[in-house]
Amino acid sequence: MSVSEALAQVQKLAAAEEAGDKDAHASLLKAIRELQLAAETPLETTSRFNFQIMQNISIRVAIENRFLHVIVEMNGQSISAGEIAKETSSDILLTVRVMRVLTAIGLCDEVGNERYAANDKTRFKILPGSIAAEKHHFDLDFGMGGKLVEYMRGPGIHQFADKPDAITLFKYAHGTDVIFGLLEKNAEQKKAFDDYMAARRIDDMPQWFEIYPAAEKLRDLHPGPNDTLMVDVGGGPGQELARFKKRYPEIPGRFVLQDLPLTLERIEKPPGGIETMEYDFFTPQPVKGARLYFLRDVLHNWSDAKSAHILSRIVEAMDPEYSTLLIDDYVLPDTGAELRAAEMDILMWLHTAGLERTVSQWKNLFDTVGLDLVQIWSSSCGNESVLEARVHRL
Numbered sequence: 343m344s345v346s347e348a349l350a351q352v353q354k355l356a357a358a359e360e361a362g363d364k365d366a367h368a369s370l371l372k373a374i375r376e377l378q379l380a381a382e383t384p385l386e387t388t389s390r391f392n393f394q395i396m397q398n399i400s401i402r403v404a405i406e407n408r409f410l411h412v413i414v415e416m417n418g419q420s421i422s423a424g425e426i427a428k429e430t431s432s433d434i435l436l437t438v439r440v441m442r443v444l445t446a447i448g449l450c451d452e453v454g455n456e457r458y459a460a461n462d463k464t465r466f467k468i469l470p471g472s473i474a475a476e477k478h479h480f481d482l483d484f485g486m487g488g489k490l491v492e493y494m495r496g497p498g499i500h501q502f503a504d505k506p507d508a509i510t511l512f513k514y515a516h517g518t519d520v521i522f523g524l525l526e527k528n529a530e531q532k533k534a535f536d537d538y539m540a541a542r543r544i545d546d547m548p549q550w551f552e553i554y555p556a557a558e559k560l561r562d563l564h565p566g567p568n569d570t571l572m573v574d575v576g577g578g579p580g581q582e583l584a585r586f587k588k589r590y591p592e593i594p595g596r597f598v599l600q601d602l603p604l605t606l607e608r609i610e611k612p613p614g615g616i617e618t619m620e621y622d623f624f625t626p627q628p629v630k631g632a633r634l635y636f637l638r639d640v641l642h643n644w645s646d647a648k649s650a651h652i653l654s655r656i657v658e659a660m661d662p663e664y665s666t667l668l669i670d671d672y673v674l675p676d677t678g679a680e681l682r683a684a685e686m687d688i689l690m691w692l693h694t695a696g697l698e699r700t701v702s703q704w705k706n707l708f709d710t711v712g713l714d715l716v717q718i719w720s721s722s723c724g725n726e727s728v729l730e731a732r733v734h735r736l
């Protein structure tokens with residue numbers, strides 16, 4: 343694509359977004375990336391990738407030394423490098439060097455010689471959720487990046503932790519197979535993980551029960567008060583059940599939140615009307631014949647072998663004529679995946695020895711456990727999809 347063709351595409355999508363088309367945003371960002379690629383020589387493209395590490399390192403220094411915090415605290419006034427260095431007990435030369443990168447990438451404004459002012463990206467970057475994301479990604483991912491070559495030439499890449507002798511990159515760099523083991527031992531990373539996850543839950547994005555038309559699907563259902571309407575398997579603190587119940591308080595039946603004792607013990611007060619149940623999802627499912635079994639952000643943490651095991655326990659409990667399984671997770675298209683989805687897949691490999699699945703990979707997984715994919719429900723905003731599955735009937 344020529345530069346002017348790529349530019350025309352950007353202009354078209356920018357106009358669509360300005361005219362209120364919410365779906366245009368992701369396409370606009372993709373078109374901007376394509377425009378940059380069209381304008382760059384191959385040398386410039388590869389060198390951009392080689393040098394992007396300098397940006398991450400500069401950001402991490404600025405966060406640790408609170409450069410951006412001090413700039414934001416000026417409430418719109420500018421501040422000099424000398425003042426930042428004094429306020430943060432940092433070296434002035436280091437401050438200037440790091441701020442040069444940060445202003446060049448737009449994280450802060452350079453308003454004069456060695457003078458800086460906050461912009462909206464600076465203010466966002468120091469929010470607790472952003473600091474948490476920085477620590478989560480930089481500290482863990484650079485730890486793995488630093489060991490990668492030695493690891494590839496030593497044990498070699500083990501994407502999954504199914505076999506007892508598997509050495510994941512996470513284990514090689516951080517000592518535990520996957521992130522969850524590390525979080526049990528590392529309070530700073532645990533807090534960063536929790537804050538990051540909380541900040542990622544954006545309430546105005548479509549909820550799973552809107553993406554999947556739950557009210558319509560359950561309208562003609564008349565469960566008794568003791569019949570189970572929904573089991574959230576590995577449901578964490580139970581926010582999804584709580585939101586669903588709040589939105590549709592009239593829907594009768596039991597709502598069961600299942601998770602490991604450690605997770606349930608952390609819930610100070612279980613959401614109203616929701617029953618908590620300690621349960622390991624590799625063991626037989628105690629709640630039989632529920633209308634809905636629900637798995638959100640669970641299977642992407644596990645290999646196909648482990649996911650098949652988890653799913654089989656649910657399939658055994660499902661009533662083939664009545665139960666539906668809903669899986670709320672990423673679904674990558676077989677071709678043309680968005681960059682963020684492709685990156686999330688790598689993140690799942692690195693942090694959890696899991697994977698984000700394509701449509702074909704989901705179908706193959708369902709085939710191995712006797713599930714039929716009924717439909718994939720998606721929304722134009724956000725990355726979540728809801729896979730609707732039923733027990734295979736002959």
Ligand SMILES: C[S@@+](CC[C@H](N)C(=O)[O-])C[C@H]1O[C@@H](n2cnc3c(N)ncnc32)[C@H](O)[C@@H]1O
Nearest residue numbers: 576577578601602605621622623624638639640
């Ligand atoms: C990524 S979290 C997703 C939580 C929740 N579904 C959500 O969307 O917020 C994965 C959940 O799986 C739970 N989990 C991990 N291993 C489990 C097991 N063997 N049995 C039951 N739950 C488990 C974790 O405790 C955690 O709450």
